[in-house]
Amino acid sequence: MSEKEEAIFRSAEMSLLQFYIPQEISRDAVYTLGELGIVQFRDLNSKVRSFQRSFVNEIRRLDNVQRQHRYFFKLLQKHGVPLFEDPNLMFQDTTETGSDASSHGPHLPISSSVIDDHVQNGTLLEERLIQIESAADQIQLKRADLEQYRAVLQSGDEFFSTQDAAQTSIASLRRESIISEGRGPADDSAIRTHVNFVTGVIPKDKVNTLEQILWRTLRGNLYFKHVELTTPFYDTVTKDFVQKEAFIIFSPGDLIIQRIRKIAESLDANLYDIDNNEHIRSQQLSTVNQNLDDLYKVLDTTNKTLESELYAIGNELNQWYQDVSKEKLIFETLNKFNFDSNRKTLIAEGWVPTDEIDCLQDALTEMTTRLGIDVPSIVQALETNRTPPTFHRTNKFTAGFQSIVDCYGIAQYREINAGLPTIVTFPFMFAIMFGDMGHGFIMLLAALALVLNEKKLNRMKRDEIFDMAFTGRYIVLLMGFFSMYTGFLYNDIFSKSMTIFKSGWEWPEHFKKGETLFAKSVGTYAFGLDWAWHGTENALLFSNSYKMKLSILMGFIHMTYSYMFSLVNHLYFDSMIDIIGNFIPGLIFMQGIFGYLSVCIVYKWSKDWIKDGKAAPGLLNMLINMFLAPGTIDDELYPHQAKVQVFLLIAALICIPWLLLVKPLHFKFTHKAEGTIALPTSDDVEHNVSTTEDNGDREFSNEEVDEIYEGDDDDEGTGNHGEEFSDIMIHQVIHTIEFCLNCVSHTASYLRLWALSLAHAQLSTVLWTMTIEISFGMKGIVGVLMTFFLFAMWFVLTCCVLVVMEGTSAMLHSLRLHWVESMSKFFVGDGIPYEPFVFGYNDMETAVENSTSSTSD
Amino acid sequence: MTVVVISSYVFWIMAPKENRTVWRSTVILALAMMYLMWAITYLCQLHPLVEPRRSDMRPE
Numbered sequence: 082m083s084e085k086e087e088a089i090f091r092s093a094e095m096s097l098l099q100f101y102i103p104q105e106i107s108r109d110a111v112y113t114l115g116e117l118g119i120v121q122f123r124d125l126n127s128k129v130r131s132f133q134r135s136f137v138n139e140i141r142r143l144d145n146v147q148r149q150h151r152y153f154f155k156l157l158q159k160h161g162v163p164l165f166e167d168p169n170l171m172f173q174d175t176t177e178t179g180s181d182a183s184s185h186g187p188h189l190p191i192s193s194s195v196i197d198d199h200v201q202n203g204t205l206l207e208e209r210l211i212q213i214e215s216a217a218d219q220i221q222l223k224r225a226d227l228e229q230y231r232a233v234l235q236s237g238d239e240f241f242s243t244q245d246a247a248q249t250s251i252a253s254l255r256r257e258s259i260i261s262e263g264r265g266p267a268d269d270s271a272i273r274t275h276v277n278f279v280t281g282v283i284p285k286d287k288v289n290t291l292e293q294i295l296w297r298t299l300r301g302n303l304y305f306k307h308v309e310l311t312t313p314f315y316d317t318v319t320k321d322f323v324q325k326e327a328f329i330i331f332s333p334g335d336l337i338i339q340r341i342r343k344i345a346e347s348l349d350a351n352l353y354d355i356d357n358n359e360h361i362r363s364q365q366l367s368t369v370n371q372n373l374d375d376l377y378k379v380l381d382t383t384n385k386t387l388e389s390e391l392y393a394i395g396n397e398l399n400q401w402y403q404d405v406s407k408e409k410l411i412f413e414t415l416n417k418f419n420f421d422s423n424r425k426t427l428i429a430e431g432w433v434p435t436d437e438i439d440c441l442q443d444a445l446t447e448m449t450t451r452l453g454i455d456v457p458s459i460v461q462a463l464e465t466n467r468t469p470p471t472f473h474r475t476n477k478f479t480a481g482f483q484s485i486v487d488c489y490g491i492a493q494y495r496e497i498n499a500g501l502p503t504i505v506t507f508p509f510m511f512a513i514m515f516g517d518m519g520h521g522f523i524m525l526l527a528a529l530a531l532v533l534n535e536k537k538l539n540r541m542k543r544d545e546i547f548d549m550a551f552t553g554r555y556i557v558l559l560m561g562f563f564s565m566y567t568g569f570l571y572n573d574i575f576s577k578s579m580t581i582f583k584s585g586w587e588w589p590e591h592f593k594k595g596e597t598l599f600a601k602s603v604g605t606y607a608f609g610l611d612w613a614w615h616g617t618e619n620a621l622l623f624s625n626s627y628k629m630k631l632s633i634l635m636g637f638i639h640m641t642y643s644y645m646f647s648l649v650n651h652l653y654f655d656s657m658i659d660i661i662g663n664f665i666p667g668l669i670f671m672q673g674i675f676g677y678l679s680v681c682i683v684y685k686w687s688k689d690w691i692k693d694g695k696a697a698p699g700l701l702n703m704l705i706n707m708f709l710a711p712g713t714i715d716d717e718l719y720p721h722q723a724k725v726q727v728f729l730l731i732a733a734l735i736c737i738p739w740l741l742l743v744k745p746l747h748f749k750f751t752h753k754a755e756g757t758i759a760l761p762t763s764d765d766v767e768h769n770v771s772t773t774e775d776n777g778d779r780e781f782s783n784e785e786v787d788e789i790y791e792g793d794d795d796d797e798g799t800g801n802h803g804e805e806f807s808d809i810m811i812h813q814v815i816h817t818i819e820f821c822l823n824c825v826s827h828t829a830s831y832l833r834l835w836a837l838s839l840a841h842a843q844l845s846t847v848l849w850t851m852t853i854e855i856s857f858g859m860k861g862i863v864g865v866l867m868t869f870f871l872f873a874m875w876f877v878l879t880c881c882v883l884v885v886m887e888g889t890s891a892m893l894h895s896l897r898l899h900w901v902e903s904m905s906k907f908f909v910g911d912g913i914p915y916e917p918f919v920f921g922y923n924d925m926e927t928a929v930e931n932s933t934s935s936t937s938d
Numbered sequence: 939m940t941v942v943v944i945s946s947y948v949f950w951i952m953a954p955k956e957n958r959t960v961w962r963s964t965v966i967l968a969l970a971m972m973y974l975m976w977a978i979t980y981l982c983q984l985h986p987l988v989e990p991r992r993s994d995m996r997p998e
Contacts, residue, residue, distance in 0.1 A: 089959055089960055090959050090963075478960070479960055501959070501960070501963050502963065502967060504960070504963070504964045504967075505963075505964055505967040505968045505971060506967070506971070509968070509971045513975075563968075566972055566975070567975065570975055570976060570979050585983065586989070586990055597991060597992075597993040598991065598992055598993065599989050599990075599991050600989050600990045600991075601989070602986055602989060605980065605983050605984055606980075606983055607980075608976065608980075609976075609979055610979060610983070611983060611990075613990050614990050616992065617990040617991055617992040618991050618992055618993065619988060619990065619991050620990070622988060623986075623988055623990075626982075627979070627982045630978070630982065631975075631978050631979070631982075634974075634978055635974070635975075635978075638974065683981060686981040686982050686984055686985065687981060687984060687985070688985060689985040690985065690987060691985070691987070692985075697987055
């Protein structure tokens with residue numbers, strides 16, 4: 082551990098390595114590298130389409146196995162069989178792979194026979210499971226059929242009890258028609274024999290449709306009756322349980338019955354014949370019951386076999402899935418490699434942190450000796466001018482802060498990492514807005530709970546929002562801590578104040594009730610805001626001016642601090658022209674206007690205006706007058722103020738053309754004089770964008786991939802030809818305008834600190850007076866109860882509204898201050914992230930979800 | 939001021955070996971910001987231009 086450099090201030094130095102790996106051990110070698118997780122392989126076959134690569138067949142085979150495994154997993158979920166997940170497999174802390182992997186020691190790679198086993202197993206099991214599943218489905222179908230039959234039989238009694246009524250009604254229909262035809266009354270029993278019926282079951286929502294259709298087609302020449310069935314039936318088509326109803330239709334005539342049957346079947350009804358004789362019906366019922374009993378037994382055994390099979394699978398499935406995914410990753414990596422001319426050796430290229438090359442070589446040698454093969458793999462460093470990936474070594478503490486920065490942009494290779502100062506500035510800017518000891522304390526406690534239980538929580542599955550809070554636990558911890566500090570300075574604890582030090586104000590001794598009192602200044606409060614201000618009428622007036630000036634000063638200091646990083650960057654990349662042409666004029670511009678304002682603020686504070694008997698000048702008007710009417714001063718802050726201000730204004734104005742012209746002109750002259758020599762590497766955005774573009778162009782312009790590495794070394798130092806004078810000029814114009822405007826707008830932007838902290842303090846005061854203070858006025862048992870309830874209400878609202886909501890908004894504002902106001906001062910952020918080849922844990926659930934969502938799209 | 943500078947310096951030397959950069963920068967930056975915050979608060983109360991005013995006090 083100790084020989085590794087820390088790579089948090091600047092990203093780690095990377096070198097491009099070339100590996101020559103004999104084909105026989107290529108799988109094992111890649112496995113070893115994957116366990117180490119420090120190599121980012123370059124794709125050497127980017128021109129070859131994915132299905133033309135060397136190991137496509139293997140990958141396809143493994144894809145199939147993965148599909149089978151996902152199918153098993155779906156079955157497991159369907160039958161509620163738990164998946165056994167080995168916790169050791171699951172959460173090897175992925176944030177520390179870079180530094181931790183070497184200490185694990187290389188594991189033995191999975192032998193290829195194991196993978197073959199997985200493949201065979203997968204196919205066998207899939208066939209078997211599909212068989213069992215379809216058998217179970219068949220039985221389910223039969224069962225549903227029989228159950229429906231039984232239901233119809235059971236409801237038959239009810240149907241036929243009303244039969245007589247039906248008979249008579251239909252008979253009367255008949256009779257009327259007969260009468261109208263002018264014949265004599267017919268025998269009732271003769272009609273009775275003509276009445277036929279249809280029985281069956283139909284989904285509940287289609288009953289009305291059926292009835293209406295039949296009514297229309299038969300012109301009311303029927304009797305329809307239906308009974309709701311209590312138990313739902315399994316539908317094999319939709320694989321779901323459906324609520325159904327049994328129905329019976331009486332109607333005269335065979336032909337009509339045929340039509341009714343057709344209509345009913347077209348509406349998904351299942352028709353069953355039952356007898357109108359009660360005895361025969363009960364006989365039918367008993368046979369059906371017997372059949373059903375048999376069926377239940379068969380179904381039971383089938384389900385048991387299926388479940389035991391699934392349990393066996395569930396125990397191993399995760400392990401298999403992990404093995405197969407690793408194997409697939411290996412082949413995908415191998416696909417990035419090149420074969421040499423006689424196809425014996427694989428050639429790979431990859432980025433490795435320079436200080437870990439030794440560790441990598443050790444691992445490879447160990448692997449070859451263990452395998453007992455005497456063909457070593459050769460590792461060789463390459464000289465290159467490609468942009469190396471950016472790799473910051475993070476730990477669990479810094480990872481959260483680093484991710485804040487990475488969201489905005491990956492740092493350029495070896496530039497100052499904005500994540501390092503963010504560790505303090507981000508929570509602190511938050512705290513200025515969120516300053517309240519009580520709220521900060523709640524936040525601190527919440528974060529502490531997460532931090533202290535992090536081992537346990539790390540093994541748990543977390544949902545999205547909780548996961549966000551968990552990864553940001555150290556951020557929240559520091560935010561809570563600094564909030565407590567600023568709350569202490571603001572003298573705010575749940576909007577109340579503490580009287581720790583001696584107040585700097587003294588109230589007059591003798592006064593009448595209701596008289597307006599003015600305190601007398603006797604000293605300065607030692608730490609934070611004086612508690613004498615609390616509850617006064619003009620407290621807001623004072624804290625307003627205090628917080629506004631505080632936010633301007635803090636903002637100015639924060640920006641200057643960030644701006645200094647750009648100097649450090651320029652010095653590191655050794656680009657003098659950026660210092661002269663960009664940094665110095667920018668600095669003078671910024672300091673001349675806003676630095677001057679800040680100095681004035683402090684000066685005004687430190688001078689005793691009342692003793693001098695002069696009116697204190699307004700600083701805002703002073704600044705405005707400095708531009709609009711240079712040289713005229715309304716109220717003098719200090720002697721010779723006019724001259725100083727004119728001088729500063731002129732200096733700032735000179736800086737604009739300086740910023741605009743020096744760099745492009747320098748570029749033009751050096752180019753004319755020396756022709757081919759390009760600018761030294763700078764951290765200017767446009768410069769590097771074009772460099773990387775050049776890299777990209779070169780890759781595409783070369784036909785043969787092999788030529789790329791030969792070409793690499795020749796390209797050294799010539800990658801900057803693409804820039805024209807006009808490009809540089811335009812970029813510089815944009816940069817100048819942006820910088821000058823941003824100076825103004827960013828300083829103004831820091832006023833959000835003022836606004837939010839005031840809003841927070843006011844909101845907590847309002848909450849206090851609206852809830853808990855009401856209860857203090859009451860007496861007796863009502864007072865006790867009120868205090869109890871209002872305290873609960875106050876506490877819940879404090880947590881929800883003030884801590885969570887206000888905290889989120891303050892956090893977003895702080896985020897913006899960092900991304901926009903601070904990082905624009907020095908951060909280039911056009912780096913390539915370092916994504917080493919490493920085996921991770923594949924969660925089956927997410928894998929299944931992904932595959933289903935991708936197929937459904 | 940001196941307290942902060944001295945404690946920063948002491949910490950610069952005392953910083954733990956592991957993750958030294960992070961420790962140093964974090965602690966010193968935090969100290970500096972906390973000091974600044976205090977200084978601003980102190981300064982603004984050094985020579986106050988407005989005085990607290992209230993009319994809801996009851997005589998003892």
